[in-house]
Amino acid sequence: MRLVLDSISFSVAAAELVSLIGPSGCGKSTLLRLIAGLDFPDAGKLLVGEEKILGPKAERGLVFQDPNLFPWLTVRRNIEAGLVARGVLQEKRTEVDEFMRLVGLEAFANSYPHHLSGGMAQRVALARALINHPKVLLLDEPLGALDAFTRMRMQDEVLRLWENRRTTMLLVTHDIDEAIYMSDRILIITPAPGRIDRKIDIELMRPRDRTSESFLRLRSEILEHLDLAGKTTANASA
DSSP: OOOOBOSOOOOOOTTOEEEEEOOTTSSHHHHHHHHHTSSOOSSSOOEETTEEOOSOOTTEEEEOSSOOOOTTSOHHHHHHHHHHHHTOHHHHHHHHHHHHHHTTOGGGTTOOGGGSOHHHHHHHHHHHHHTTOOSEEEEESTTTTSOHHHHHHHHHHHHHHHHHHOOEEEEEOSOHHHHHHHOSEEEEEOSSSBOEEEEEEOOOOSSOOTTSHHHHHHHHHHHHHHHHHHHHHHHHHO
């Protein structure tokens, strides 16, 4: 049996936005699935507050790279889906309109997924997750399939939602610029078995300028660290 994660230990503060970066196969997505309660660790424990994670729960939302919308449902019905599953649609119906406005899709309430752009579909997925008022929102490369321009716009959309809702977010990304632009903190994960190699506090003022000297300096520092970490691993294996 392959060891995917080993001796991972970290905490995320309420309303913090933390990014996980590292090479493919290092266990980033596995870690999100563990926190979501979709998989279970062989050892150790995972907590939300003081509560141990024993399985999926609405307080932990998960958004994937693929929006995974129901193609036979309209935008409104897709956003309502979680409320229907929990049996609370009647009491929460007014919130559906609120969240469609929040993600700027009220004009597309009756549209079907095949009529939406990639960015619009991902906004539906975000609204569907946020309408459950999760304590933690887990984002597994949610913008990875978008073109560069749409991706940058969606980064601002996610940040706007985060600032509006103050939901704790844990973001998996391969994009270092995205991690610096969006995060309060970055955790660098080693190649499998994944361990936390470094924790970086991002102290740049918001909104952030991708072309500023401090942004580019931090980007170079992370790239250099990842390159050195790779050489160290290669030398250790030689």
